[in-house]
Amino acid sequence: MEFFIQQLVAGLTSGAIYACVALGLVMIFVSTDHINFAQGEMAMFATYLAWAMIDVGFSYWMAFVCAVLLAFVGGLFIQRVILKPLETAPVLSLVVCFIALLSFFNALAGMLWSFTIKPFPTPFPPKDIFGNGLVSAQQLGIVAVTVIMLGILTVFFRYTTLGLAMRAAAQNASSARLMGVRVSWMLALGWGLAAAIGAVAGMLVAPIVFLDPNMMTGILVYGFAGALVGGIGNPMGAVAGGFIVGVLENLVGSYLIGNELKLSFALAMVVGVLLLKPAGIFGQVIVRRV
Amino acid sequence: MKLARRSALLGAGLTILSREGRAEKKYGPGVTDTEIKVGQTQPYSGNASAYGVAGRNQAAYFRMINETQGGVNGRKINLISLDDGYSPPKTVELVRQLVERDQVFCLFYTLGTQTNTAIHKYVNQKKIPHLIVASGASKWGNPKQFPWTMGWQPDYHTEGLIYAKHLLATNKSPKIGILRQNDDMGNDYVEGFHEGLTETLKKFIVSDVTYEATDPTVDSQILQMRNAGADVIFNVTTPKFAAQAIKKIAEIGWKPTHYLVSVAASVGAVMRPAGVENGQGILTAQYLKDVTDPRWDDFPDVKEWRAFMAKWNPTANVLEGSNASSYAAAYAFVRILKSCGDELTRENLMRQAANIKNMEVPLMLPGIKVNTSPDNFYPLQSMQLARFEGDHWVLFGDMLSRHKG
Numbered sequence: 001m002e003f004f005i006q007q008l009v010a011g012l013t014s015g016a017i018y019a020c021v022a023l024g025l026v027m028i029f030v031s032t033d034h035i036n037f038a039q040g041e042m043a044m045f046a047t048y049l050a051w052a053m054i055d056v057g058f059s060y061w062m063a064f065v066c067a068v069l070l071a072f073v074g075g076l077f078i079q080r081v082i083l084k085p086l087e088t089a090p091v092l093s094l095v096v097c098f099i100a101l102l103s104f105f106n107a108l109a110g111m112l113w114s115f116t117i118k119p120f121p122t123p124f125p126p127k128d129i130f131g132n133g134l135v136s137a138q139q140l141g142i143v144a145v146t147v148i149m150l151g152i153l154t155v156f157f158r159y160t161t162l163g164l165a166m167r168a169a170a171q172n173a174s175s176a177r178l179m180g181v182r183v184s185w186m187l188a189l190g191w192g193l194a195a196a197i198g199a200v201a202g203m204l205v206a207p208i209v210f211l212d213p214n215m216m217t218g219i220l221v222y223g224f225a226g227a228l229v230g231g232i233g234n235p236m237g238a239v240a241g242g243f244i245v246g247v248l249e250n251l252v253g254s255y256l257i258g259n260e261l262k263l264s265f266a267l268a269m270v271v272g273v274l275l276l277k278p279a280g281i282f283g284q285v286i287v288r289r290v
Numbered sequence: 291m292k293l294a295r296r297s298a299l300l301g302a303g304l305t306i307l308s309r310e311g312r313a314e315k316k317y318g319p320g321v322t323d324t325e326i327k328v329g330q331t332q333p334y335s336g337n338a339s340a341y342g343v344a345g346r347n348q349a350a351y352f353r354m355i356n357e358t359q360g361g362v363n364g365r366k367i368n369l370i371s372l373d374d375g376y377s378p379p380k381t382v383e384l385v386r387q388l389v390e391r392d393q394v395f396c397l398f399y400t401l402g403t404q405t406n407t408a409i410h411k412y413v414n415q416k417k418i419p420h421l422i423v424a425s426g427a428s429k430w431g432n433p434k435q436f437p438w439t440m441g442w443q444p445d446y447h448t449e450g451l452i453y454a455k456h457l458l459a460t461n462k463s464p465k466i467g468i469l470r471q472n473d474d475m476g477n478d479y480v481e482g483f484h485e486g487l488t489e490t491l492k493k494f495i496v497s498d499v500t501y502e503a504t505d506p507t508v509d510s511q512i513l514q515m516r517n518a519g520a521d522v523i524f525n526v527t528t529p530k531f532a533a534q535a536i537k538k539i540a541e542i543g544w545k546p547t548h549y550l551v552s553v554a555a556s557v558g559a560v561m562r563p564a565g566v567e568n569g570q571g572i573l574t575a576q577y578l579k580d581v582t583d584p585r586w587d588d589f590p591d592v593k594e595w596r597a598f599m600a601k602w603n604p605t606a607n608v609l610e611g612s613n614a615s616s617y618a619a620a621y622a623f624v625r626i627l628k629s630c631g632d633e634l635t636r637e638n639l640m641r642q643a644a645n646i647k648n649m650e651v652p653l654m655l656p657g658i659k660v661n662t663s664p665d666n667f668y669p670l671q672s673m674q675l676a677r678f679e680g681d682h683w684v685l686f687g688d689m690l691s692r693h694k695g
Contacts, residue, residue: 003517010509017506107335115339116610117530119563126541136541209506210533210563214337218504250510259500259511260472 007254008247013139013208014222015246016146020201021216021223022230022238023149024194029232030157031166031190034094038101040216040223042078043198045105046071047206047215048113050199051120060123068199075195079188087184109213120206142204146239149197153235166190222246225266229273231280240282245269318635320395326361326627326634327368328352329388331400336375337503340529340559341401343606344424344616345371348399350603351620362627365634370394376401378408385409389418396639398623399424399442399616403474406430414438419639421626422619422669426553427478431667433644438636440643440667442619444577446475446551447482448692452575452673453524453549454486455690461547465496467520469511469535471527472500479526479551496520501531512538522547529554533564540568548572552673557582557682558609566681575673575690576683579653581614583682591652618653622660622669625649657689 021040028036036042050067054060078101086093124141157163168176169186177183202216209215222245230241245266253262273281320327332345352367361367370392374381381400388394396419400406403425410429413420420439423430426449430441457464468483470476484492497518499511508531515523523546525535532554539546548571554560555574579586586592595617599608606613627634629642646669649660660669672691676683 003513006513006517007510010513013509014506103335110335110339114607115342116559116607117340117533117563119565205506208509208534210530212530213339217337218506221504222506254510254514259505259514260502263502263504 003254004251007250009135009139011247011250012243013142013246014250015226015243016142017201017205017208017219017242018222018226018246019146019239019242020142020149020197020204021219022227022232022242023146023153023235024198024201025223025227026232026235026238027153027194027197028190029170029227030234031170031193032187033170034091034098035224035232036194037095037098037220038105039194039198040220041102041105041109042071042075042195043202043205044211044213044216045109046074046195046199047120047202047211048109050203051118051206051211052113054121060121064123064203067203068196071195071199072192076188076192078195079191083187083191084184087187106213113213115213117210117212120203120211122207138207142208145200145204146242149200150235150239153197157235162189221263222249222266225270228270228280231283233279233283237280237282241280244281315632316635316638318395318637318639319393321365321634324361324365325368326365327370327392327394329385329392329394329397329400330369330371331374331381331384331388331405332371333376333401333405334373336377338376338402338528340610341376341424341612342373343610344399344401344612344619347603347606347613347616348620350606351598351617352624354598354602355624362624363631367624367627369398374402374405376405378404381405382408382412385412389413389416395419395634396421396636398422399619401425403427403478407474410436410439417636419636419643421639421643422623424616424619425475427474428482433665433667438640440640440662440669442622442669443615444575444670444673444691445482445668446478446553447485448671449552449575449673450479450482450484450524450526451486451692452675452690453573454483456573456675456687457522457547457549458487458491461522464494464522464547465518465520466494467497467515467518467523467546468495468499469508469515469523469525469527470498470500471531472502475528475553476500476526480524483524501527503528505531507538508535509538512542512544516542516544516546520546523549525550525554527551527554529556529559533560536560536564536568536572540565550574552576555683556609556611558607559611561678562609562681566678569678572678574676574678574683576676576685577655577658577670577673578611578614578618579655580676580683581653582609583684595653614653618651622649622651625651655685655689 024039046067049070050063053063053066122138124137127137165181166186169181169183173183226242226245227238231237249262249266252265253259332342333339334342349369352369356366372384374384399422401424406423406425414436417438422442426443426446428445428447430439470480497515497520499514501508501511550572552575561569626643630638644662644664646660646662651660655674658672662669672689674685674689675687676685
């Protein structure tokens, strides 16, 4: 039983990490209708910025806030400078552009900070919550931060004018434009927010997996799985999907199929969900008039 | 274009002339009076890019040889070091390019087990010397089937066996958990470990779990081993996962006897990031001096290495183990090239590499010498056990090898 709970908690922790990454993916999908393959690398890069700031003497929270802000500005900048000229380009050009961004950030981080892993500080105390080695403060912290981020995003997209405008811009650009929404800037804002969420995710993950330029590559695959299982069109679904993938992957890996097939299992889940419910378990089917 | 071709022809003509003029010099492809072309693939990008420091350091070493000694016997080493991203298909493509387009004389320190496996047959068919392979797999020492390939470091199989012998000598009824990367490296180590335990004592293994190099963490595997009741773990991982494992084990308050393979025992790249307090008492085996250990500071080879790093590769992190191992390998390679004299043919290079007698190489532990023969393609075979104490590795016990251990 203890083993089961430990694996469950380990699964929830990884699930929270996948959920954070999935949130970033959803953010860009909801606001621009694209899937950003560079999401993981952008998060990694922002985490390096935080690390560099801590290294020169910033306090953790100072560096945290600065990194999130820098990531926001960086995301905005990428959209304005690199993606805006491609607004009318076919989807494939964008995919290529995302992959280019991915390898660019990976290589740049390696060049600036080397590929050796670095420890990253955590804001949570190194403490057991129940004193029996089951749940650490770090694990609880990650889950809590993910849920809080989800709450903020849900409120933002449902109840604020700006959030609604962003969704409108993504889903029906021309109507939104007629309603007076500045569509192009909404897209940029989506990128900024996604980059900021990525930065938070990166800083949560780094204390566990260690900071290195390839930190997010493995995680991104699971993040995709989480987003697709839950439904890439809504933040709640993506977070739930992240947790589902994390927990099931761990339990199935420990009890049923062995560790070798964990990733295959996650991908099989994606295929299964897409076959039965293409919009994801929690996704809404959007019908569009053409 | 036309002009270039003509001058190339002219150049070729001159080479033929000069060869006839001085009969004592014999050159294979990639060698001229002024240059030796050497090919290499390294993971400068991708998953294993932490190892890419080796290639950069060797480029610096050859630059030093070229500039301070005028190269090897008057010929400058031209190292063509390409990035394969640790991806075997890429390695195949690049090595073909090195062999067929660049016409390199030989390959040196191509890095990675799968990557070298992918080119193993090809280079032997083409008869390209494939020397000082930067991987500890045991398959590089098989001169009967692969006479053009030679490894370097003590192989994983032998190292795994050394740990098993030490374990059996110190613990009569261990409960062993094995954490291994699911690839050739992991299997090679574990096979050696099994051989050391012998068939009857394999029952001591209570848990054998794997992870994939793409997995985010190994937390779940650590819990599985503990749950199986292991009190000894054999940790066969690459640096990042080793650091994760060390940290996680400390976090859950578990204190097993911990054997950590040498590929993941770098102080700078693993032990410090994982937290030195979490690594106390971990065991590993070494064949190189741990340059972070102050006890070696006054040794002339360590001093010379430090001076080299400061002058020729100043931006590198001297705590990364690869900077020491790649230096030693480059030194040995230059020695082998030197011993070829003016007969720089591929056949002679292999002959020289296969007849090394007691070569002393800087940064090796005292007493370790390089020896090869036409039927022994394992240049280094001895290792000594070490325990992590304070912030560095402390050696103990005798020099161990497959035969003596």
